[in-house]
């Protein structure tokens with residue numbers, strides 16, 4: 001990783017005018033800056049985590065942070081590897097970077113004081129919520145400061161949306177969603193390599209990543225948003241990956257003339273998702289969809305329909321609804337697809353690994369082309385490869401706002417500051433992951449066997465944190481809602497996970513350092529579906545196709561590593577050429 005990215009001097013590509021401004025800022029502040037630089041680590045308000053020295057007043061490390069969150073965090077960590085946390089100045093604000101698993105866990109558990117809703121509201125605003133929408137959304141949201149004139153009539157939109165996702169992505173609804181997804185994958189493979197076409201059994205060269213990206217994206221859109229959306233919006237898949245590149249820049253809220261492409265992509269999503277909703281509602285009016293259908297081509301999964309109609313009922317505008325649906329459509333793919341690509345690449349890169357995985361899939365087989373999903377997702381080697389891919393190739397910065405001054409471990413955190421648990425730093429920490437005498441265990445290395453020791457304890461920890469956080473979130477939301485005459489009797493959704501025997505201390509420390517799915521109230525509810533998409537999809541593919549590496553291309557291009565240029569699931573940084581053909585059964 002690049003260790004110079006932390007320097008607060010922006011790149012030389014700035015227009016000349018800005019250079020001049022920078023020159024003056026630097027000359028005027030340099031004497032001061034040198035003093036603050038050489039005084040090294042120091043604390044700011046009594047008890048805050050140590051401050052990372054910076055040159056530019058007010059702005060601090062703002063530029064470096066915004067340009068490259070991953071590289072910047074890594075650099076901060078390297079300045080003082082023993083400090084559990086650091087304070088960074090970012091555009092007049094304090095940002096606390098947390099590197100310690102116990103502190104991270106506290107942040108996730110204390111959901112009343114470390115809140116996420118401010119980011120949620122900001123995103124809604126950027127994606128099209130107008131003032132009246134934001135007034136509705138603020139009711140029941142956890143915020144640090146109320147908008148002047150705030151009124152509460154008992155609506156709880158953010159909370160209700162959050163509450164709906166758990167049941168939709170577990171149990172029977174998850175099974176249905178998964179089979180819709182797998183069916184589509186199989187259909188797509190059968191279309192590309194028809195079973196009764198001799199040509200399907202000849203080797204063809206392909207880029208494995210691109211094949212997975214295309215097939216998996218299509219299948220997850222069909223499963224959640226239906227198949228009719230492709231007729232309405234033929235460019236949907238291109239839109240998705242373009243939006244993925246530009247979403248981050250929208251968060252700067254820079255005007256349209258500076259970010260023409262990013263805003264145009266948002267507007268495109270408005271146009272087609274509004275149309276998608278209109279046509280689904282019309283089909284429902286025509287009686288083409290029954291209330292009891294758990295999936296239909298217009299809405300997709302019933303949950304998606306229920307969400308849309310719920311938002312209409314709560315008075316959320318059409319643009320804001322389309323904005324939220326587009327963020328959802330993007331979010332559900334932007335993390336999973338890159339990880340599916342990483343898992344598939346790694347499986348194929350090592351012939352011994354590939355044959356072990358094939359053996360595990362065979363023992364989960366229930367017919368020539370079918371398999372038991374639970375057996376696949378719990379097979380030790382498959383599971384280890386998935387966990388290792390998540391460790392190696394996710395960078396999930398879980399941000400929170402500090403609602404009140406508080407104590408976190410040995411530190412005092414100040415109201416209104418931001419906290420980030422940057423998962424990748426924990427997942428790449430040599431002291432946690434490198435094992436003496438085991439070559440290949442260094443964290444930069446992809447080591448498929450790293451998690452053979454199991455991960456149940458990890459899930460157990462997440463659930464514990466999640467339940468504590470949910471209880472606090474519910475208590476606060478219900479208290480406010482009851483004051484407004486809304487009675488809420490349902491308890492937070494409880495998921496019972498299998499718990500295994502005790503693990504070694506080292507293993508436990510490693511599990512606590514795995515944060516690909518965040519934690520607390522925002523612990524990713526899609527993680528079970530993501531697992532099914534990735535490992536189930538892999539099983540479906542390997543039962544139908546033979547895949548082998550194109551050695552010549554590999555030699556020329558080198559093996560892919562994660563591209564650190566974005567957040568969440570990280571794409572492989574280059575293609576992987578393979579030979580593919582239909583498998584004879």
Ligand code: HEM
Pocket residue numbers: 161162163165169331332333335336339394396397398399516517518519521522523524525526527529530568569
């Ligand atoms: C490997 C794949 C995935 C990864 C790494 C991932 C990661 C995350 C992370 C880190 C968060 C929390 C953000 C925070 O706390 O700051 C999150 C939230 C969320 N994820 Fe995922 N995700 C994945 C797949 C999915 C899928 C497939 C779905 C949907 C079908 C999904 C739906 C959601 C939703 C709805 C939330 C918001 C939860 C809430 O605030 O109530 N995710 N995800």
Ligand SMILES: *[C@@H]1O[C@H](CO)[C@@H](O)[C@H](O)[C@H]1NC(C)=O
Pocket residue numbers: 130131132133317318
């Ligand atoms: C927000 O949008 C809705 C629907 O388009 C509209 O009725 C309402 O007047 C708008 N409110 C504001 C404050 O612009």
Ligand SMILES: *[C@@H]1O[C@H](CO)[C@@H](O)[C@H](O)[C@H]1NC(C)=O
Pocket residue numbers: 120121123124127161162165307323324325327328
């Ligand atoms: C939109 O919808 C998802 C899924 O229900 C929800 O988790 C998310 O917070 C919403 N956010 C925004 C900003 O649109």
